[in-house]
Amino acid sequence: MNKAIVIGAGFAGLSAATKLAEAGYEVTILEKNSMPGGRARVFEEKGFTFDMGPSWYWMPDVFERYFAEFGKKVTDYYELVRLNPSYKVIFSPTEAIDLPANLEELKVLFESIEKGSSKKLEDFLEESKYKYEVGIGEFVWKPSLSITEFFDYRLVSKALSLDLFASFGKYIRKFFSNRRLLQLMEFPILFLGATPRNTPALYSLMNYAEIALGTWYPMGGMHEIVKAMVLLAEEKGVNIRLNEAVKHIVVQDSIANKVITDIDEYEADIVIGGADYHHIESRLLKQEHRNYSESYWENRTMAPSSLLFYVGVNRKVDKLIHHNLFFDEDFDVHADEIYTHPQWPSKPLFYVSAPSKTDESVAPQGAENLFILIPIAPDLADEEEVREKYYQMVMERLEKYVGHGIRKHVIYKKSFAVSDFKNDYHSFRGNAYGLANTLMQTAFLKPALKNKKVKNLYYTGQLTVPGPGVPPSLISGLVVANQVLKEFGNVKKQVTIA
Known part of the structure; x- marks a missing residue:
């Protein structure tokens, strides 16, 4: 039992493959696209280097823990810089706040907005630190195959103190009342794919990650993480096959024994699906081998999709820093148009x-590299004229804030939206961030990482545990690999014993 096939070379697939290869498995990754990285691919045009997906480097300890699994350090592969300010929030053309990386400076900022809030911020961070240490340190490393995994007194008692059953929206209002501060504190929740009132208060751990652990950037871009993971995977013996789309998983007697691509066939002792979970179930498996019905998937609450623009500008853009959030319209209206009444947003x-503010290598000298993201409901029709309408809309607001023209200086522009997520990643309903992190889609209530009908078929990535995002995807790959090793053994140990 030593041949493992991993479908998809995203963060989770690379993570799982590397762990199994270190344990002695003969691992092949099958990737449909021309480069590894999944949503974190990269492309170059006219001297610009554009990261295609993730742009926030949070939870640096998770990356350190990942590379430490293999006796390595982050610094063996890429240079990290901490951003200061962490990010900017624009409330109107004349009102913006830069969030300092230094905690004492941040407390001064909070106090200037709401009297007494600096002490409240201390209290909030103390509780959030506990949530982070338990949530990221313990909970997310469980395979969540059964509720019984959480049935020991220590974890149950912790679960109660983690405010799993309270909403983030109500929880944060115990500490702050000023509208601006609430917007600042609720911002990280946007990346979890649900409104603050539908997100468990546990996820205040994201605020701790952002404020206490910092917002970072790998010089060269986010794809440097992928390059590092590929280098490590290949060092461990992983064979990565690009431009090879999987067409079918052959199952006999409840065992997945072969994976068929558009080019070749691969015998398998273990199969791990790191591609879109719904795609694997609905397109690669026969119905009798699937974990979930189509109605199950249709009833999932999805995180948003995105309309993205990659823009190259032949001048520097004033007033922007590396990360800029435009909260200059009503959040509740936009959220309603994503979650409750799905439609193209009105405002x-x-x-x-603007990574070129930090890293000169991603744009020609004197130019600016802009990555623009609009969260939208999944499964929307995204014809070119619709994309162009929103490009003009956001560029007008951006120009109004910075105080000068940008569009006339654009020398490169590319869009990416719902249909591209479907085509490039087989993304269910064209989502960008997987399942929303609602209470009913947390831990063992997420799609299971193990197939219930096929003994050696597993899943990893943003549609299973622990959830969406780059750090959770790294964890997901390690969790599923450890589950394989638990059930099928470590090949190196088996050889040693023999």
């Missing part, structure tokens, strides 16, 4: 990353 909030 969307949006995000602009």
